[in-house]
Amino acid sequence: MKTLLNIIWFVFSGFWLFLGYMFAALIMCVLIVTIPWGIAAARIGVYALWPFGKIVVPTPNAGVGSFLGNVVWVVLAGWWIALEHLISGIALCITIIGIPFGIANFKLIQVALMPLGKQIVDLP
Template sequence: MKTLLNVIWLVLSGFWLFLGYALAAVIMCVLIVTIPWGIASWRIGVYSLWPFGKTVVEKPGSGVGAAIGNVVWVVLAGFWIAIGHILSGVALCITIIGIPFGIANFKMVPVALMPLGKQIVDQ
């Protein structure tokens, strides 16, 4: 079932969200100083391609550095990517079939805003 959900997700919004994360990752890696944010953006982007069957949890041992890094991320790219998730979620919730995918988009907003200190694990 989760494979079917992931395929539908990929077609409806996953690919476009991944492109946003990939663009942010490339920009962050080009700027050299922001490479940790580029790596986090790529990791969350891959998660946005195939999210069903996985979940995001707090990474043990992350502390003040991750919190400060998340503030920088929100300013640089997180705000815009979160808006992309919200707009995609609203568009998907217009149809009855898209409601579960819209809800999945809304669940990804917190990790889009604060990716550092998070870990993606299988359910």
């Protein structure tokens, strides 16, 4: 079932979200100082490409550094990626079939705003 959901997600939302994250990762890696944010953007982008069957959990040893890094992330790229998730989620919720995918987009907003201090793990 998760494979079918991931394929539908990829067609209607995942690919475009993935491109947004990869664009942010590219910009962050080009700026050298922001490479850690670029790596986080690429990691979350792959998750946004195939989200079903995975879950985001907090990293147990994340501290103040992750919080400060997330503040920088929100200013540099997080707000427009979160906006991309919001717009995509609203568009998907227009149809009854798209509602679960819209809700998945709304859940990704939290990760888009605060990617540091989070891990992506497979569901058991």
